[in-house]
Amino acid sequence: MPTEEETYLGFDLSTQKLKAVQLSKDLQTLVYAEVKFDKDLYEFQTFGGVHAGDETHEFYVRPIMWVKALDMVLDRLVVQGANLSTVVALSGSAQQHGSVYWTQQGIDTLNQLDADKFLHVQLNESAFSLNRTPIWMDGSTEKQCADMEDAVGGREKMVEISGSKCYPRFTGPQIRKIYETKPDVYENTVRISLVSSFLASIFIGHVAPIDMADGSGMNLLDIRSKKWSEACLNACAPDLERRLGEPVKTCSVIGNVCSFFVQRYGFKNTCKVTGFTGDNPSALCGMLVHKELLAVSLGTSDTIMMTLTQPSLLQEGHILRHPVEDTFMGLLCFRNGSLVRDVFKRADANNNWDCFSEMLDSTPRGNGGNMALHFHSVEIIPSVEGTLRWGPEHSLNCSDASVGLAKFNSPAVEIRALVEGQMLHRKAIAADMGFTFGENTKIVATGGASANKSILQVVADVFNAPVYIQKTTEAALLGSAYRAKFTLHITSTGVNPSEDYYEYIAQFLPHNLHRVCDPAKDSEDDYLPMLPRFRDMVKALQTRKKTMNVYGF
Numbered sequence: 303m304p305t306e307e308e309t310y311l312g313f314d315l316s317t318q319k320l321k322a323v324q325l326s327k328d329l330q331t332l333v334y335a336e337v338k339f340d341k342d343l344y345e346f347q348t349f350g351g352v353h354a355g356d357e358t359h360e361f362y363v364r365p366i367m368w369v370k371a372l373d374m375v376l377d378r379l380v381v382q383g384a385n386l387s388t389v390v391a392l393s394g395s396a397q398q399h400g401s402v403y404w405t406q407q408g409i410d411t412l413n414q415l416d417a418d419k420f421l422h423v424q425l426n427e428s429a430f431s432l433n434r435t436p437i438w439m440d441g442s443t444e445k446q447c448a449d450m451e452d453a454v455g456g457r458e459k460m461v462e463i464s465g466s467k468c469y470p471r472f473t474g475p476q477i478r479k480i481y482e483t484k485p486d487v488y489e490n491t492v493r494i495s496l497v498s499s500f501l502a503s504i505f506i507g508h509v510a511p512i513d514m515a516d517g518s519g520m521n522l523l524d525i526r527s528k529k530w531s532e533a534c535l536n537a538c539a540p541d542l543e544r545r546l547g548e549p550v551k552t553c554s555v556i557g558n559v560c561s562f563f564v565q566r567y568g569f570k571n572t573c574k575v576t577g578f579t580g581d582n583p584s585a586l587c588g589m590l591v592h593k594e595l596l597a598v599s600l601g602t603s604d605t606i607m608m609t610l611t612q613p614s615l616l617q618e619g620h621i622l623r624h625p626v627e628d629t630f631m632g633l634l635c636f637r638n639g640s641l642v643r644d645v646f647k648r649a650d651a652n653n654n655w656d657c658f659s660e661m662l663d664s665t666p667r668g669n670g671g672n673m674a675l676h677f678h679s680v681e682i683i684p685s686v687e688g689t690l691r692w693g694p695e696h697s698l699n700c701s702d703a704s705v706g707l708a709k710f711n712s713p714a715v716e717i718r719a720l721v722e723g724q725m726l727h728r729k730a731i732a733a734d735m736g737f738t739f740g741e742n743t744k745i746v747a748t749g750g751a752s753a754n755k756s757i758l759q760v761v762a763d764v765f766n767a768p769v770y771i772q773k774t775t776e777a778a779l780l781g782s783a784y785r786a787k788f789t790l791h792i793t794s795t796g797v798n799p800s801e802d803y804y805e806y807i808a809q810f811l812p813h814n815l816h817r818v819c820d821p822a823k824d825s826e827d828d829y830l831p832m833l834p835r836f837r838d839m840v841k842a843l844q845t846r847k848k849t850m851n852v853y854g855f
């Protein structure tokens with residue numbers, strides 16, 4: 303490995319793994335290491351990195367497992383040749399919404415970590431007032447969601463203040479549940495961290511501030527004033543502000559690495575730690591999604607991320623503070639993504655993606671007026687379940703509008719109707735959230751289905767924008783290391799702190815994006831008229847099944 307004088311470290315504590323990467327000065331990967339919770343930390347007996355709780359919809363993690371994973375991942379970096387004395391700045395990301403509850407003893411230990419001992423031996427169970435820490439998969443706080451929304455003056459008010467309605471996985475309702483059901487735990491909690499600021503805390507040796515982007519996933523931050531909202535804090539739990547500390551901009555230096563890392567791993571004591579954030583905001587940084595780009599992740603669920611100059615008041619979906627600009631980030635999650643495509647691949651395409659692609663390619667854009675909605679499980683936006691197929695003859699005025707057809711006349715028509723319906727849906731909701739589609743719009747696709755060019759062609763045509771892919775699938779992890787470099791740049795060189803993150807990072811990564819599909823010249827003619835029809839189909843489906851009040855994913 304060439305000798306590097308200046309390197310950057312990024313971490314990502316996701317649901318299933320803790321990952322670390324060391325990048326060179328010009329942002330090329332030098333060393334990668336990971337720790338898989340189920341396999342490498344089998345003594346914790348997690349499934350998919352988490353534990354199911356006793357209560358329905360309850361999911362938790364023991365924070366000591368994450369501490370042990372940090373010991374291991376750092377050792378693995380070193381074993382793989384990382385020279386940590388060259389790291390000038392580090393940052394990280396983590397699954398959003400989860401929270402960690404510090405005791406005074408934990409904070410004292412954090413302040414004086416002993417380099418001769420593993421972290422997990424020191425930050426043991428006595429460091430935390432709650433050893434079953436709630437994470438984003440937890441859906442057990444519907445009551446607290448309703449109470450918090452009522453207390454601030456209703457759901458619309460909550461959306462206006464915090465950028466999201468109350469979701470059970472969001473941190474505020476989780477804290478309220480602890481306050482209500484375990485008052486002694488709440489009383490013994492001196493500070494509360496998000497998973498991201500928890501990891502950052504270990505590096506700086508004291509409780510790290512919560513960054514504004516991840517802080518927006520709590521139903522507690524006023525996303526306009528960038529301060530904790532008094533109304534939301536009051537709706538959540540008493541004496542909360544002192545437990546949370548002041549939120550900070552994501553791109554701030556929050557300290558230097560503490561002596562533990564200097565003595566045990568050879569970091570320089572000048573190595574800067576910059577704000578850690580949530581995995582979604584960090585992925586926005588890693589994918590270099592500036593304002594004309596729309597990130598479309600086609601993973602297990604489909605996710606869309608965008609930069610917005612103004613927060614929208616869409617009742618579903620999330621508006622967060624942007625991690626690298628003084629703007630906002632829109633985040634939309636759709637439950638019926640790959641899993642539904644998988645169903646059709648099995649049923650109509652011989653369980654083969656090539657066959658699925660051939661069928662998609664063999665059918666015309668617009669599918670001869672055949673359209674479908676497939677919400678096999680209750681969709682997040684709109685909150686509706688069911689399947690509806692319309693032929694060219696159908697409209698909202700038809701007597702069978704909410705019933706539609708039982709099946710189309712060929713598997714190929716089924717498959718095109720599915721994919722076009724999904725993408726029209728994503729486009730309609732992204733527009734509702736405030737994304738402006740224009741001549742310069744580009745789509746960056748990631749996730750498992752971004753390997754499928756025929757699906758990406760439909761994306762290009764429906765969105766009427768070229769589709770790009772990236773070489774990496776580790777956007778959140780890389781985004782952390784990129785932010786470390788950018789934050790050091792804006793804070794140490796005295797440059798204008800509003801310097802453009804994307805321009806700065808892109809100069810090191812000129813070939814970051816690969817253009818894979820262009821929209822057909824007349825795709826707008828095919829798809830623009832389909833959008834209002836798609837919205838009519840949603841209305842028709844909603845009349846069939848009364849809207850259910852289902853939260854989150």
Ligand code: ADP
Nearest residue numbers: 600601602603640641644655749750751753754
């Ligand atoms: P995760 O969200 O768990 O990270 P992935 O991003 O790996 O998931 O996406 C998994 C999904 O990718 C699978 O459910 C499958 O539907 C989809 N997928 C994988 N390969 C293809 C392909 N060639 N064409 C379409 N979809 C694919």
Ligand code: XUL
Nearest residue numbers: 397398399438471581582
């Ligand atoms: C986003 C969300 C998940 C987690 C875990 O709101 O809950 O994406 O961040 O990755």
